Amino acid sequence: MDRLKAFVPNAEVTPVDSIPEFLEAPSGRFDAMLTGLDRAAAYSLMWPQLSAVAPTPNLGGVPIAIIVPKGEEALLELVNAVVDVDLANGLFKEKLDYWVRGHGAQVKRAPRWSLGRQRLRVVEGLTGDDRVTRPISACS
Numbered sequence: 543m544d545r546l547k548a549f550v551p552n553a554e555v556t557p558v559d560s561i562p563e564f565l566e567a568p569s570g571r572f573d574a575m576l577t578g579l580d581r582a583a584a585y586s587l588m589w590p591q592l593s594a595v596a597p598t599p600n601l602g603g604v605p606i607a608i609i610v611p612k613g614e615e616a617l618l619e620l621v622n623a624v625v626d627v628d629l630a631n632g633l634f635k636e637k638l639d640y641w642v643r644g645h646g647a648q649v650k651r652a653p654r655w656s657l658g659r660q661r662l663r664v665v666e667g668l669t670g671d672d673r674v675t676r677p678i679s680a681c682s
Contacts, residue, residue: 553573561575579594579643580638583643594643
């Protein structure tokens with residue numbers, strides 16, 4: 543809370559118990575909410591009127607923990623090695639961007655089959671006399 547107050551010294555900082563409390567508050571009660579970017583991005587998908595914004599300068603990262611049973615040194619070393627490699631090659635960022643932030647979630651597909659496009663050779667985007675077609679023949 544102190545870091546936030548230092549970041550926005552002229553703002554009135556009001557703690558809330560949950561994100562739904564913020565979302566259900568009367569209009570004008572709150573101007574913004576500080577939470578993890580990943581959580582904000584997920585909520586912005588459910589409430590499109592909201593936007594997730596990464597503040598600048600960065601206020602710090604969100605720690606992630608992987609729990610390993612006590613005494614499992616070999617497993618701990620393996621997990622640490624995987625984390626080091628994945629941090630170095632950007633896999634964590636790539637997965638975070640895809641699964642949490644929704645980047646790349648839209649599948650790019652070819653246009654659906656169309657009689658006009660595939661058989662009549664109508665050029666898309668043109669209308670009226672601007673259309674380019676080929677003659678229709680029985681052997682097409």
